[in-house]
Amino acid sequence: MILKSIKIPSMTEQLREIVFDTETTGFNFSGDDRIVEIGCVEMINHTPTGKTYHVYINPEREVPEEVVRVHGLTTEFLKDKPTFKEISKEFREFIGDANLVAHNAMFDMNFINAEFKRINMEEISFDRMIDTLAISRKKNPHLAKHNLDSLCQRYGIDNSHRELHGALLDARLLAEVYIELLGGKEVDFFKMNEGETEIKTASNTIQMKKKELRPSRNWTVNEEELKRHNEFIASLGENTIWNPKIEEIQN
16 A cells, blocks of 8 residues: 655644544454544644544444453443444544554554444545554564554653553553654754655655754853863863963963
8 A cells, every 4th residue: 555645844834643543342344343432632743732532432232351351341331422423523523634643553544444434424545544553663673562562661651551452541652652753852854954855664655844954053252251261271280181272371
């Protein structure tokens, strides 16, 4: 699958991304397994805005006990929650036309689109997908594991409160991991001259807009500052490795 390039904005542009996660009744998106929870975190220019979307969903079927042990969402808990059809419009409005970031993104996107297909709504294009699993495998080929817990440990992200899988919690952790995968909070490619560059991942090409370097600072010192400096150097003695000529204090 060929994915579109992800543009990094200039100073006057904004890049909106939605980091999201789902919990389901199982692994068979094309069969009778359904989504039971969606959690989304909004990011603007790779920075979480604090705006989130979270919903529990009635899957209209039983939740297997072995799956409950993973996310804790029982059939009884979910039976009075809205169906996917009932939340489909607000969910679609929240994600808008943003790029969609997920870990093992094909899993989540296949489930999302299967739900839309069931209610005869337009499916989401896969070219909006950014897969952090693919990025991690490309950037960290030496790692034995690339799951969310392993990446949190690698990048020093506190996930001690993650006892069970939860869509919103996992989306928040993934947002932090995604920032680190792109280079951290101070990404080096933001410090380049004008022009464009790109990072190629296993599934994706991310094109970055380079920004101007901040102008060089030309520091100047006055006579008093220079005198104090030279007096300090002189106090180090003749055998100092500096061994300067201190003309200003020879008189």
